[in-house]
Amino acid sequence: MIQRPLRIGTRGSPMALAQTGMVRDKIVAANPGLETEIVVVNTVADRILDRPLSEIGGKGLFTKELEQALYADVVDVAVHSMKDVETWLPEGLVIACILERDDPRDAFLARDVAHLSDLAPGARVGTSSLRRAAQVLMRRPDLRIVPLRGNANTRMRKLEEGTCDATLLALCGLERLGMADVARSVLEVDEMLPAVAQGALGIECREGDSDVRALLAPLVSATATAELAAERGLLAELDGSCRTPIAALARITGDHLALDGLLFLPDGSAHWAVSGAGPVSDAARIGREAGADLKRQAGDTYAHHLQ
Secondary structure: OOOOOEEEEEOOOHHHHHHHHHHHHHHHHHOOOOOEEEEEOOOHHHHOOOOOHHHHOOHHHHOHHHHHHHHOOOOOEEEEEHHHOOOOOOOOEEEEEEOOOOOOOEEEEEOOOOOHHHOOOOOEEEOOOHHHHHHHHHHOOOOEEEOOOOOHHHHHHHHHHOOOOEEEEEHHHHHHOOOHHHOOEEEOOOOOOOOOOOOOEEEEEEOOOHHHHHHHHHHOOHHHHHHHHHHHHHHHHOOOOOOOOEEEEEEEEOOEEEEEEEEEOOOOOOEEEEEEEEEHHHHHHHHHHHHHHHHHHHHHHHHHHHO
16 A cells, blocks of 8 residues: 555646546545645646647657656656547556546537537638548538647637637536536537547556556446547557547447547548447457558558658
């Protein structure tokens, strides 16, 4: 048993702090009497907000400094939005716990309209997500995409200031901030397939920290773990990064897992779809096979884009 406060590492954004507070409360509820300390770690992705992630090194920039803090024994665990976690973890570190998943869908925010389909021709949609941009352009090639980064409050302020006419945010993030009411509507998954692992929080620790892993074990969601195994398996097969618009969502009914995946060109001019299904115990295999199928479908077109 750990004999000192559990040091919980997190980014310093309002969203990260809110969700880390939720995770801390769950850890303490599962381990009565445990003391904790939240340690804020500043990441590159939080410092550079004027360029898309695809230009400055990808989503790993949300996790790199936290993982360095784990290596340096500055923190015992790190809380991540799993959609920000690379498919390959650094040696000696593990995702010891994936918590019960929140709503994975995207929310639509706008000043004057309630739905994406209601936007006027040529309207500006603010997002730095290639996945969201590609799906918007796939359905509405008349719209314009404008870069938009920053936390939820920053993006909403820019929307109100007229930087864009609409934007998209993860519904779960708004819910964690107590701001779900700012959404004009929620996009169903057949209109906007979510990012891999959207809605899921994970806790990373050192592989050999058996005491820490024991503290986290009661929080593990078997359902979310299997869903993410499928989605991240698809992503890994495609060598997914922030330069590649990929969407995927796995859903479990009983012992059956169904997976839908999409791969796009960034301008939405081409896309490829895949579905996979099978027993929950085969989640990772289902994901890898779906990813391989997408890669075959896209062929040279996709390979040329990556060059």
